[in-house]
Amino acid sequence: MGSIFDDVKGEFSKTNNAVVKLILLNLFVFVTVIVLYIIFTFGQYPVYYEWVMEQLRLPADFDAFLHRPWTLLTNFFVHQGPFHIFFNMLSLYWFGQVLEEYLGSRRLVALYLLGGLGGGLLFLALYNTLPYFQGELASTTLVGASGAIFAVILGAATLLPDHTFFVFLIGPVRLKYIAALCIIISMAQLVGPNAGGNVAHIAGAMVGFGFIKSLKKGHDWGTPIYAINDFFRKLFTGKPNVTIPQRARATTTSAARHFTSSSENSAILIPNQDEIDAILDKISKSGYESLTREEKQKLYKASQQ
Structure with missing residues (x-):
């Protein structure tokens, strides 16, 4: 067990490995939630577990969100079920490496965060304005990194549309076709039991596309996130932020x-x-x-x- 913690600590001490750090952070939250679920279930206090999840999930109801505004950020680090986190992290690993290779770790993290935030904002906007969603407003919440992952997928496809992945049983497939398929599937499921999640997918995709298009024109949407990161780095280290040109x-x-x-x-x-x-x-x-x-x-x- 000690070697595992040493390996994780070693990964976080490295630079230019944002993909690994994001995956490890999501896994840490996932394992923590599982442990809490087991503890509270065995202790016959399920209400405590539900309270914890309320602090992490993004509620569709805007009034509830105003009481827990941090859930706009926490929701896309929380997953329910092994398949949910497995496919999200697998996608992050595949497509995130492409972006990190060309744009660097800071921009990958910025795109991930902006995609997750964009997914949550569109989720809130549609559920609180469209009559179709009003009947499910009180009972619907949003969890999962899918919005952030879709931002990464569309970002990679917009940056390198003809880059190919080898897909099992299919062969080499260009990124632009993978991204198009992801969008089509999500749009087809905008009406259904996971409508909120698919709304987040579409929002994340738009953020990924816009992020790269804007970057090509010389405008970096991630600038505020870099500034916040640098502020906290200086605050906790107490040292000037010395950057090495890359x-x-x-x-x-x-x-x-x-x-x-x-x-x-x-x-x-x-x-x-x-x-x-x-x-x-x-x-x-x-x-x-x-x-x-x-x-x-x-x-x-x-x-x-």
Whole structure:
């Protein structure tokens, strides 16, 4: 058990591994909820467990939300059931790695949080304005990271639409088709028992798409989140926040020559044709996954010229 805690501690001490940290955080909350459920069930105090869950789930009723505003954040770190968290974390691992490779950990975390918040806000808005949802207002709550995950999926698909994943029994499938299928399935289930969850999916997808499109134009939606993170880091460490310049993640248009932020302020030069030919030769011999991070960034940069 000690080695597990050491491994987890080691992961959180690393940089540029936001995917792993987000997965571990979700797993920690999931295990904690399970332990509390077992304790309160065996102790015959289920009302205490229900009280805990009320502090974590986002209520559809706006008046109830005003009494528990923090649930707008906590709801997308809570999962009920092993399959719920398994598929969400598997998706985060697959698609999050793509985004982290090109945009870095800070932007991945920002997109995850914005997607979850966007899902919760649209959930609240629709349930409190559309007559269709009024009958379920008092009994409906929102939990799960699906809105945040959809933001990551659509973000990856918008950034690299032709990037392929190997799907079991199907073969290589482009990201844009996976994202399109996810949206179609969620839209088809907007009327049904999990309408609220699918509302969050659609909202997260819109956030993911808008985040990347805006970033390509030189506007970073994650700036407020970076500022909050830096504030708390300075508050708890008491030291100045020294940042190490990292390689820029991608080039997009002539108007926005490279993605930058306060902690990512150096750029990879535009690759010449010889470099691109060498990278393409490497792909033909060893596959796309054999490329280094810098080679992937150069290839993406060239594709945007």
